[in-house]
Every structure is written in C-alpha cells, then in structure tokens.
Amino acid sequence: xxxxxxxxxxxxxxxxxxxxxxxxxxxxxxxxxxxxxxxxxxxxxxxxxxxxxxxxxxxxxxxxxxxxxxxxxxxxxxxxxxxxxxxxxxxxxxxxxxxxxxxxxxxxxxxxxxxxxxxxxxxxxxxxxxxxxxxxxxxxxxxxxxxxxxxxxxxxxxxxxxxxxxxxxxxxxxxxxxxxxxxxxxxxxxxxxxxxxxxxxxxxxxxxxxxxxxxxxxxxxxxxxxxxxxxxxxxxxxxxxxxxxxxxxxxxxxxxxxxxxxxxxxxxxxxxxxxxxx
Amino acid sequence: xxxxxxxxxxxxxxxxxxxxxxxxxxxxxxxxxxxxxxxxxxxxxxxxxxxxxxxxxxxxxxxxxxxxxxxxxxxxxxxxxxxxxxxxxxxxxxxxxxxxxxxxxxxxxxxxxxxxxxxxxxxxxxxxxxxxxxxxxxxxxxxxxxxxxxxxxxxxxxxxxxxxxxxxxxxxxxxxxxxxxxxxxxxxxxxxxxxxxxxxxxxxxxxxxxxxxxxxxxxxxxxxxxxxxxxxxxxxxxxxxxxxxxxxxxxxxxxxxxxxxxxxxxxxxxxxxxxxxxxxxxxxxxxxxxxxxxxxxxxxxxxxxxxxxxxxxxxxxxxxxxxxxxxxxxxxxx
Ligand SMILES: Nc1ncnc2c1ncn2[C@@H]1O[C@H](COP(=O)(O)OP(=O)(O)OP(=O)(O)O)[C@@H](O)[C@H]1O
Ligand SMILES: [Mg+2]
Numbered sequence: 001x002x003x004x005x006x007x008x009x010x011x012x013x014x015x016x017x018x019x020x021x022x023x024x025x026x027x028x029x030x031x032x033x034x035x036x037x038x039x040x041x042x043x044x045x046x047x048x049x050x051x052x053x054x055x056x057x058x059x060x061x062x063x064x065x066x067x068x069x070x071x072x073x074x075x076x077x078x079x080x081x082x083x084x085x086x087x088x089x090x091x092x093x094x095x096x097x098x099x100x101x102x103x104x105x106x107x108x109x110x111x112x113x114x115x116x117x118x119x120x121x122x123x124x125x126x127x128x129x130x131x132x133x134x135x136x137x138x139x140x141x142x143x144x145x146x147x148x149x150x151x152x153x154x155x156x157x158x159x160x161x162x163x164x165x166x167x168x169x170x171x172x173x174x175x176x177x178x179x180x181x182x183x184x185x186x187x188x189x190x191x192x193x194x195x196x197x198x199x200x201x202x203x204x205x206x207x208x209x210x211x212x213x214x215x216x217x218x219x220x221x222x223x224x225x226x227x228x229x230x231x232x233x234x235x236x237x238x239x240x241x242x243x244x245x246x247x248x249x250x251x252x253x254x255x256x257x258x259x260x261x262x263x264x265x266x267x268x269x270x271x272x273x274x275x276x277x278x
Numbered sequence: 279x280x281x282x283x284x285x286x287x288x289x290x291x292x293x294x295x296x297x298x299x300x301x302x303x304x305x306x307x308x309x310x311x312x313x314x315x316x317x318x319x320x321x322x323x324x325x326x327x328x329x330x331x332x333x334x335x336x337x338x339x340x341x342x343x344x345x346x347x348x349x350x351x352x353x354x355x356x357x358x359x360x361x362x363x364x365x366x367x368x369x370x371x372x373x374x375x376x377x378x379x380x381x382x383x384x385x386x387x388x389x390x391x392x393x394x395x396x397x398x399x400x401x402x403x404x405x406x407x408x409x410x411x412x413x414x415x416x417x418x419x420x421x422x423x424x425x426x427x428x429x430x431x432x433x434x435x436x437x438x439x440x441x442x443x444x445x446x447x448x449x450x451x452x453x454x455x456x457x458x459x460x461x462x463x464x465x466x467x468x469x470x471x472x473x474x475x476x477x478x479x480x481x482x483x484x485x486x487x488x489x490x491x492x493x494x495x496x497x498x499x500x501x502x503x504x505x506x507x508x509x510x511x512x513x514x515x516x517x518x519x520x521x522x523x524x525x526x527x528x529x530x531x532x533x534x535x536x537x538x539x540x541x542x543x544x545x546x547x548x549x550x551x552x553x554x555x556x557x558x559x560x561x562x563x564x565x566x567x568x569x570x571x572x573x574x575x576x577x578x579x580x581x582x583x584x585x586x587x588x589x590x591x592x593x594x595x596x597x598x599x600x601x602x603x604x605x606x607x608x609x610x611x612x
Contacts, residue, residue: 170361170363172359172361172363173363173364173365175330175350175357175359175363176357176359176363176364176365176424177365177376178330178349178350178351179328179330179350179351179355179356179357180351180376180377180380180424180428181351181377181380181381181428182351182376182380183351186380190365190376191365194365194367194368195367197367
C-alpha cells in the first residue's frame, strides 16, 4: 500500500520525466509543425555530435570544479578568520553570509554592470586609476568571470558550514596538539582538516548538485558567449529547445543531463558514505 | 630533569583574579598533587605551567630556564587531559606517534618507543584501532602513552581519572603510581579526590580560591594541617571542628579532632551524647553523635562490632595527642 503522499510525489516526478523521455524520441520542432514521428536515437545522436556539446561538457566541469575549488579553499580561510575572536563579530558574520541571499539574476547583473564593466565598473576604474588597460571580463576571460560570480554567491554557504564544523572542534585537541609540539600549520593539517573533512564533503555534494544546473548568471551576463565559451549543459539545452525551438533535441539533452547528474551523485554519495562512516 | 619553579605567579581573567601571586617549587622526580575544591584554580595553575595560559605576572622556570613566555611545545612537558583529547581520526599507533612525528624522530626509533609504551600500558592489541573503538580506561592509557613517548621532563595530569568508574580508577591510580616509580620523572597531578591525593602524592599542594593553603607530604597534612581549611579538607570522613566554649577550654578559637582519634565508651568520658545515624562499613563503624551542648553532631569511628545502637547514650574522649587547635584567624596553634 503506497501512501497518497508518495503517489503524489511520484506523479510529480514521473510525469515530467516520462514526457521528457517521450519527447526525446520524437522529431518535434516548433518551427516545422505537423507530424511528430518517432525517430529513435536520432535526437541523441544530433545532440551528442553537436560540436557545442563537447564544449558545453568541458565548460560545465570547469565551472563546477572551479567554483568548488574557490569556495572550499576560500570557505576554509573565511571560517578560520571568522572563528577568531574579534570586534563586531556578529555583524561581520551576518555580512559574510549576505551574498547568499542575493538572487542569482540580480548578482549576475550587479557584477556585470557595476564591477566587471570595463567602462563603468569598479575594476575598470581601479585599472584606470593605476594607469593600466582595464580587463573586459566577459570577452577576455568569460568563463573565469562566471566562475568568480558564482563563487561569490556560494562562498558564504561554504563558509557557514565550515565555520560551524570548526566551532565543534574540541579545543582540548588543539591544545594537546600544541603540547605535542605541533605548530599552527601542523595543527591545521593534522587536526583541523581531518575534522573538517566531513563538512567539506557535504559542501561539495550540495554545491555540485546546484552548480551543475547554473543558468541565470550565464543568461544575464554572456548569453553563453562569446561563441560557446560560457555555454554549459543547462544553457545548451535552453538554446536547443527555446532558441532553436527543437523540443526533441532539447529533451534528449535533458535526459543526458539527468544521467550525468546521477553519475556524479553516485560517486559523491560513495565518497560521502566513506567519509561519514569513519 | 624536571624542576619547576613558580615565582610570584598571578593570573587574571579580565578583571577577575583567579590566582593571586603565589610561589611554588616542584623538585625533580617528585609526584606533586594539586588538590582543592572545584573552581579553586587547579586546572588554571597547571595550564600556566604548561604554557596553555599566559601568566599575568610572575616567572615560570623549568629546569632552571626561564620559560614564562616559551610556547607550550618548547617547554618539554607532556599533558594528559581530563577528556583524553585523543585525535579521533588517527589510529592508536598514530596518536602515540604524533608528538614524535612533530619532533621529527626517526621512524625506527618511533617504532621502538611505540612498542615499549604499548607493552607497558597493555595496548599492544589495540594499536590499529581508532580511539572511538576503545573503552574509557584504554583511551586514558593511550593518552598516557602519547605523553610518555616524548620522554618529557615532567608530566602534567588534569583529573585524568575522573571519567572512569570507581573500580577502574583504583586500578589506573596504581598504574600511574607504578609508572612514576619506573620513570622517576616529575609528575604534577590535579585532582579534587583527596583519596587520590593521599595515596599517590609525594607532596600535596592544597589550593583554595587560588591560594596555596599548605604544601606537604600526605602525612604532614594529615598530622599537622596548618589551618582550618586544610584540616577540614584532608581526611575522610572529615575532621570534627568545634568552636565556642568547648574550644575555649583548650585556649583555642576552634579545636579539631578526627573521628579516628576519639575514644568511645559506654560508661564514662569527657563528653556525652546520643547516637544518631550510623554507617557500618564492616571493618569500621562511623557514628554521628549529638553531644549535649554542641550544635553540630560529631563523627566518631569505632570498631565494626560494638553493639551500640540508635538513641543509645555514649561517652566520648578526644585523644589529646591528636587534638588540633586553631586561632580566630583559622591558623594552627602550636
Ligand atoms: N578562560 C576563562 N575565563 C574566565 N574565567 C575562567 C577561565 N578559565 C577558568 N576560569 C575561572 O577560574 C576559576 C578556576 O578555574 P579552574 O578551571 O582552574 O578550576 P579547577 O580548580 O580546575 O576546578 P575543577 O575541579 O572544577 O576542574 C574558576 O572560577 C573559573 O570560572
Ligand atoms: Mg579543572
């Protein structure tokens, strides 16, 4: 006997999922209405052999990897700083968390127009002040710019989780290590990092799930360009189905994205499982 | 080596003075116990010696070298914490090896010392376990193992046995005492359990509100407590303390007499009273006796089989050789 809630949840998940799978096997382009014949794996073939697909995969992984690297490293650093007793600790902590509450679209636009714009942006002004050529972020280093924006958004999350983990570290362990002759670097490597391992895996897991589907920041800043240099998988699906009106290919991309997400989730769960057991 | 000298050491947390300036000398190879009621500053004093807290004023010397501003790692002291403070993600072997790894001791020497320590502490079978998989007593031994492999000039223990059950505590007490005999290294041991203090110590330091009340061997403290606080603190059950007219007869503000130094008789004696609560321990029996003319009942010890019961009249005579006299300032009168 399945409870009504489960039925509802299954319906909620299964209907869109099965429709997506169904569409992915049809020739279904909104520009050429008419019959939508069953075409087998054709859509998958076109999606996977599209030269943008390879680029989109590479971009997706660079984006996820880059943001994870920056947020985890930065998060540890900020957590260590915020853990120090200091004046105005409460305010500083709230300020550090604030970026997390800014909507992706808004932060994308703010970064694009107020920071990274070579003429009006703050970085541009600083460059002028220093007498150097300002960087045109979105045409010279488009992917890195997106990585920076997204990292800025996720850094508070990582910091928050790592800070709580750090505060749960038994002070006597650090003192014991100090008595044992461990300097601050050794204490960090041998005591703090292993203690943080669990929290770091949680940060990686949760962020990866969200970072695989980044979209708004790309839409409002680069539109996937120049060329396809900032097109990730999500954006490519958007381009196929809503800009080229090809529902069939878009759906095939969606299914591939689901499979990809599941593969990643599988490995992450194994990783986290190992870490949580210990 | 392991000579520690504190001169005028004072510690304040903010405005609160936890330890007023005090002097203390710990000789090489001694087993010194800091004892005192909860919150009297025992841990703080130990942490000042360890260097985990900075002294507000005064000088800490270790082996004749001024160590006041030396970091803990440079003081060549090893500490065993009440919570054990083992590193949970390392095996027992790695825990014990950690201080040697930090000191960059060669691998084979590390192995040798780990094997030795594990043998002495009965840990050989547990070397590859994590601390989480050990019992309280075993964890305590790992913590001690981690301390001894460094071959420190002194060991610092902060209530190392207080998380163990009573039977295990007695066992570990003996083990630590044996370890001290074998290593002959200075040990400073904090406890609020006076049985631990009496049984283990060469020298006991009685602390009260951050002040040193008396320093001496267990028997000195038992025989000649230098003030009322020490008199009431050392000994179990507590010494009977009597103030008022009874004490005045002895030319004292307060007199003290231990339960074991009162003669009990059914017919005649100096004081008479009725028996209240009694505690039979088999070998001994302790009576609470309500003496006529005294507010507080006295505790007396008698042999196990005495045949007196609740409500019986009883006569008590303090043994004059073991009577302690104190003046109005609570100091001992000769
Ligand atoms: N970091 C600190 N900040 C402020 N006050 C402190 C600090 N550490 C200890 N104290 C105070 O110093 C006094 C002595 O504390 P300490 O821990 O040395 O007591 P203790 O004798 O070890 O007691 P216990 O037997 O309960 O362990 C206490 O009143 C405590 O509140
Ligand atoms: Mg304490």
